[in-house]
Amino acid sequence: MKLIEGKPRAYEDKVMDPSTLPPQAMDDDAPPDASTLGLRSYAIEGRYGFSQSDNTGYGQRSANEWGMRAEYRLETLNYGEFTVQADARARNGDNYLNFGPLGQASQRSSGRITLRNLGFPITPHTFADTTVGDMYSEVTDALRRHYRLTLGSSTVRGIGTRVFDRNFDLSAGLGERGDLTGSPFSGYERTSGTLAWLGYSHRFNDKLFAGLQINQASGIDDQRSLPYWYNRAENATSVAAALGYGYGLFADGDQRARLTLVQSHTPATMAGRNSNAHGFFLEAGANLAGYRHEAGVYNTQPNLRFGDNLLASDNRGVYWRVDRSTSRLSWGSGLDYEQYNPSRAPGRYSSRQTGVHGNAQYRIDRHSSLGISANLTQLRYQAATQAGGNDAGMRTVYASSFYQTRFNDWAPTRFRATLRRNQALVVNDVAATGEQIEWEQDWITGKYETMRPEFTTTLGWARDRSSTDTQTYPTAGVVLRHWFNADWNIGGNLNYTSRSGNLATSRGVSGSVNTEAQLGNGWRAGASLLLNQATIHTTTVGGLPTAQVSRSNDKSFYVYLRWDGSSGTALHSAGLRNPDSAGGGSISGTVFFDENRDGEQQASENGVPNVEVFLDGRYRVTTDSAGRFEFPMVATGGHRLTLKLESVPLPWGAALDQGLGVEVPLRGQATTRIPVVRVGGE
Numbered sequence: 001m002k003l004i005e006g007k008p009r010a011y012e013d014k015v016m017d018p019s020t021l022p023p024q025a026m027d028d029d030a031p032p033d034a035s036t037l038g039l040r041s042y043a044i045e046g047r048y049g050f051s052q053s054d055n056t057g058y059g060q061r062s063a064n065e066w067g068m069r070a071e072y073r074l075e076t077l078n079y080g081e082f083t084v085q086a087d088a089r090a091r092n093g094d095n096y097l098n099f100g101p102l103g104q105a106s107q108r109s110s111g112r113i114t115l116r117n118l119g120f121p122i123t124p125h126t127f128a129d130t131t132v133g134d135m136y137s138e139v140t141d142a143l144r145r146h147y148r149l150t151l152g153s154s155t156v157r158g159i160g161t162r163v164f165d166r167n168f169d170l171s172a173g174l175g176e177r178g179d180l181t182g183s184p185f186s187g188y189e190r191t192s193g194t195l196a197w198l199g200y201s202h203r204f205n206d207k208l209f210a211g212l213q214i215n216q217a218s219g220i221d222d223q224r225s226l227p228y229w230y231n232r233a234e235n236a237t238s239v240a241a242a243l244g245y246g247y248g249l250f251a252d253g254d255q256r257a258r259l260t261l262v263q264s265h266t267p268a269t270m271a272g273r274n275s276n277a278h279g280f281f282l283e284a285g286a287n288l289a290g291y292r293h294e295a296g297v298y299n300t301q302p303n304l305r306f307g308d309n310l311l312a313s314d315n316r317g318v319y320w321r322v323d324r325s326t327s328r329l330s331w332g333s334g335l336d337y338e339q340y341n342p343s344r345a346p347g348r349y350s351s352r353q354t355g356v357h358g359n360a361q362y363r364i365d366r367h368s369s370l371g372i373s374a375n376l377t378q379l380r381y382q383a384a385t386q387a388g389g390n391d392a393g394m395r396t397v398y399a400s401s402f403y404q405t406r407f408n409d410w411a412p413t414r415f416r417a418t419l420r421r422n423q424a425l426v427v428n429d430v431a432a433t434g435e436q437i438e439w440e441q442d443w444i445t446g447k448y449e450t451m452r453p454e455f456t457t458t459l460g461w462a463r464d465r466s467s468t469d470t471q472t473y474p475t476a477g478v479v480l481r482h483w484f485n486a487d488w489n490i491g492g493n494l495n496y497t498s499r500s501g502n503l504a505t506s507r508g509v510s511g512s513v514n515t516e517a518q519l520g521n522g523w524r525a526g527a528s529l530l531l532n533q534a535t536i537h538t539t540t541v542g543g544l545p546t547a548q549v550s551r552s553n554d555k556s557f558y559v560y561l562r563w564d565g566s567s568g569t570a571l572h573s574a575g576l577r578n579p580d581s582a583g584g585g586s587i588s589g590t591v592f593f594d595e596n597r598d599g600e601q602q603a604s605e606n607g608v609p610n611v612e613v614f615l616d617g618r619y620r621v622t623t624d625s626a627g628r629f630e631f632p633m634v635a636t637g638g639h640r641l642t643l644k645l646e647s648v649p650l651p652w653g654a655a656l657d658q659g660l661g662v663e664v665p666l667r668g669q670a671t672t673r674i675p676v677v678r679v680g681g682e
Helices: 002-006
Strands: 040-053 061-075 081-093 109-123 126-136 155-164 168-181 187-203 208-218 235-245 255-267 274-288 291-300 315-325 329-340 349-363 369-383 392-405 413-423 432-442 454-464 471-485 488-497 508-520 523-531 535-541 544-550 555-567 584-593 612-615 619-622 628-635 637-643 652-654 660-664 669-678
Touching: 081 187, 126 168, 155 187, 168 208, 432 471, 454 488, 584 612, 584 637, 584 660, 612 628, 619 628, 628 637, 637 669, 660 669
Parallel strands: 109 187, 584 669
Antiparallel strands: 040 061, 040 555, 061 081, 081 109, 109 126, 126 155, 155 168, 168 187, 187 208, 208 235, 235 255, 255 274, 274 291, 291 315, 315 329, 329 349, 349 369, 369 392, 392 413, 413 432, 432 454, 454 471, 471 488, 488 508, 508 523, 523 555, 535 544, 584 628, 612 619, 612 637, 637 660, 652 669
């Protein structure tokens, strides 16, 4: 007691009255005002575009398009994140279904609106994502894309929800069928019928999982979704089920297998008969002493559907592939065998296709590496309508090699050689046959955390033997990005080849040039010029949904003005945050067709439009017509970008199974390119 009594009295401020101080000054731990919690961000963007085309079959045509987009985002502490996006577009001038790079559209004006609630916590460990408006149908986790199967997704105007935790995934939705068409911002155009889906996946433990999904398409009457021999199909019911074991093949001894069954029923008016079809897909893999093996077998009947989508069916086949990576050598190879219309039913061609493919890369030292990629395909087909008809065949060869090094610690230099034999690069011209050699040089050295400049040139020589007369001509390309200052940059890629050549998907000068400037106070403006780029669209050929590439002489130009604003206090930025990081930056990039599998985008390799890019498996954006995408506000630190495989057009797939790692700097922008490659190297 004497010690306590002898303790000096606490210091008292005799000058300032504590009652006059603001509450925060009295208590640093006081909670912030609830009205400021949660970031509110908004954006308005307007675009104007002009396009000119002479590929429509109606002579030269031109059109103007205007578009407007409005976005609003709200973070909440207990109700997840709310986003709303509204788009509108209008066209003036020539109107044609497949007109130019401004986008396919049959209506002169259209719009879309989408409302999302992401990460709504049902319990502390169970969350829900809900979308209302114009959206894509979902596929439950256990039925995600296989090596030889993609169930796909469809555009609907309706409602969809996904409830999930670490052990299960439940998805359901309903909507009117339609397409997102046109540009500069796609609008919703209704087609016919409705689509409903219900899917469930369950993970029983770290290895075993199962899934089931039912899709019901009703009132379908458009030939885009029907096989050519049907006049009309009112309804289509589809069921897909999967049972699997294991996930990735990362460590020695890892194994995985999955059996997927698909059944569809399509009442048809033709001859009063019903169409029932089924198929199975069995795939397995193992990592044995560092060698990763994957193999599968599949068999499907004609007219196999999933919802309103025709699957790649009426075929059977087997495949095997193996790859291995060490500190210096990475290689892979595989075999494929497939029969189309194996029963030789009348009215359709029957074919047998055998493919052998391989690729390898060897790192000589920290500056030098070399690689090769090759594919040989033998196709034999017979007209099934001819009894005992003569077999015909076609052989396709593609090979590409490169050598990369640095001279005197200068920027990387690459030498590349490509050989093509009877390769169908585009659908609107002859197959490509010839050889090409190229020298590609990077001219920028140094490391840049932000404002990373690029300047890469390509010079080459081609010998084109696609037609009866052999042509030889030079080729050239440039990829560039330059920052005039922190607020203004210009970039693009241009490629030059012969206007009569057939060894590239474009002719003459093609590519794009774009620029963007920050104007201050949340405003930014930009412009883009696109020249003669190949156009990509998905169509149904013999019941098979296929990505088709066409040469074009289309030219377009667009400008945009955007304003971004925000208020409130951010609970978090997009993406998973490292506990040791603070603040945020942004990510921009391009998804591109990596035809030679070297992981670098050449000037002749086009971007992939309309692909969904995921940030940390949670946030998503869609690439534009040039394959570009952007996440404008991302937490600093490491993140992973992945692609929604259902949105990648066949026969292309992701080059990196586990996605691409990106490091986001504080108040800076990380730039990246994500390659997609032909599945199986075909």
